[in-house]
Amino acid sequence: MQEKINRLIRPEIRALAAYHVPEAGDMIKLDAMENPWSWPDALRDAWMEALKSAEINRYPDPSARALQADMRRVMQVPEDAGVILGNGSDELIQMIIQALAAPGRVVLAPVPTFVMYRQVSVVAGMEFAAVPLQDDFSLDAEVLLAAVEAHKPAVIFLAYPNNPTGNLFDAAILHTLLSRADGLVVIDEAYAPFTDASFMSRIGDYDNLLVLRTVSKMGLAGLRLGLLAGPPAWLEQIDKTRLPYNISVVNQLTGCFALQHADHFMRQAQEIRSQRAQLYTGLQALSSLTVYPSEANFILFRTPTGTAGDVFEGLKTAGILIKNLDGTMGALQDCLRVTVGTPAENAAFLTVLKPLLAS
Numbered sequence: 393m394q395e396k397i398n399r400l401i402r403p404e405i406r407a408l409a410a411y412h413v414p415e416a417g418d419m420i421k422l423d424a425m426e427n428p429w430s431w432p433d434a435l436r437d438a439w440m441e442a443l444k445s446a447e448i449n450r451y452p453d454p455s456a457r458a459l460q461a462d463m464r465r466v467m468q469v470p471e472d473a474g475v476i477l478g479n480g481s482d483e484l485i486q487m488i489i490q491a492l493a494a495p496g497r498v499v500l501a502p503v504p505t506f507v508m509y510r511q512v513s514v515v516a517g518m519e520f521a522a523v524p525l526q527d528d529f530s531l532d533a534e535v536l537l538a539a540v541e542a543h544k545p546a547v548i549f550l551a552y553p554n555n556p557t558g559n560l561f562d563a564a565i566l567h568t569l570l571s572r573a574d575g576l577v578v579i580d581e582a583y584a585p586f587t588d589a590s591f592m593s594r595i596g597d598y599d600n601l602l603v604l605r606t607v608s609k610m611g612l613a614g615l616r617l618g619l620l621a622g623p624p625a626w627l628e629q630i631d632k633t634r635l636p637y638n639i640s641v642v643n644q645l646t647g648c649f650a651l652q653h654a655d656h657f658m659r660q661a662q663e664i665r666s667q668r669a670q671l672y673t674g675l676q677a678l679s680s681l682t683v684y685p686s687e688a689n690f691i692l693f694r695t696p697t698g699t700a701g702d703v704f705e706g707l708k709t710a711g712i713l714i715k716n717l718d719g720t721m722g723a724l725q726d727c728l729r730v731t732v733g734t735p736a737e738n739a740a741f742l743t744v745l746k747p748l749l750a751s
């Protein structure tokens with residue numbers, strides 16, 4: 393069988409590492425940028441009530457019109473922009489790449505960044521050009537524009553704010569990039585609830601700008617629902633790669649229900665922003681760490697050389713799961729990423745972290 397596998401499965405797929413999600417058990421879970429609060433009982437009951445009307449024997453509305461309208465309103469999509477919904481924004485990344493994929497074509501992104509851009513590109517048989525960020529994880533405009541010139545990418549992905557670094561790229565550089573790049577430029581705003589910066593209102597100013605959003609980081613990671621906005625002529629083509637009925641009856645109903653309570657999630661995002669400031673101060677007080685500023689719901693920090701693994705394991709032993717990025721990409725050596733949790737979770741994290749650094 394192995395011989396057949398080696399012969400039939402493409403070498404670049406065999407070389408891929410599967411996307412690994414560690415088992416959290418009953419640990420304090422600060423590894424995946426989730427909203428830490430579960431729904432209040434009243435909201436949960438109202439949701440169950442709403443689900444009673446689900447026509448589960450029928451196929452869903454293929455373009456999820458009601459949900460599209462709610463998403464447009466909550467995410468402030470410009471009137472004349474088109475919209476596609478995805479089963480998570482991951483699926484939309486896949487659709488964009490599938491619509492462009494051809495041998496020799498290039499997907500470009502600054503790194504370190506969200507690993508799915510590379511993963512999906514490789515699976516689609518495209519080349520992935522990684523442009524290194526500077527030491528403080530900012531964009532080097534010259535290096536970026538030279539790489540775009542050299543590779544002529546069909547599409548450029550920019551996470552804004554960036555994951556796993558947490559920073560926003562310089563908007564002026566992104567505007568230059570939008571006017572110079574011949575290919576599509578996708579601004580991935582997965583962390584929009586935690587920053588004031590956005591390119592959503594600029595759709596239409598450039599013929600190559602697409603904006604990606606998700607409800608995952610605002611508190612609905614379990615739902616799997618993302619939105620792609622951009623010029624209708626582009627979206628009409630990209631939509632052809634979408635499998636029909638990608639948003640289930642249950643997801644459409646639940647999405648509409650949740651977005652009717654959007655202010656509940658907006659308030660939580662505000663609370664997370666103020667908790668982020670406190671957590672940042674708490675981490676900065678630990679003098680052996682380098683802490684990176686964040687506009688997202690997580691904070692990246694660098695531990696003393698060679699200690700990230702021990703610090704990560706020490707936290708885990710104490711029942712706190714964060715993300716170990718050490719060794720994943722060169723620039724992230726000794727780096728750990730913690731998601732902003734509830735005040736109690738953040739305090740527990742800092743309490744456990746402190747003695748781990750001293751020893």
Ligand SMILES: *Cc1c(COP(=O)(O)O)cnc(C)c1O
Nearest residue numbers: 480481482506551555582606608
């Ligand atoms: C988390 C994340 C996503 C994935 O969002 P889903 O909608 O849950 O698939 C996309 N882009 C970035 C930059 C992310 O960090």
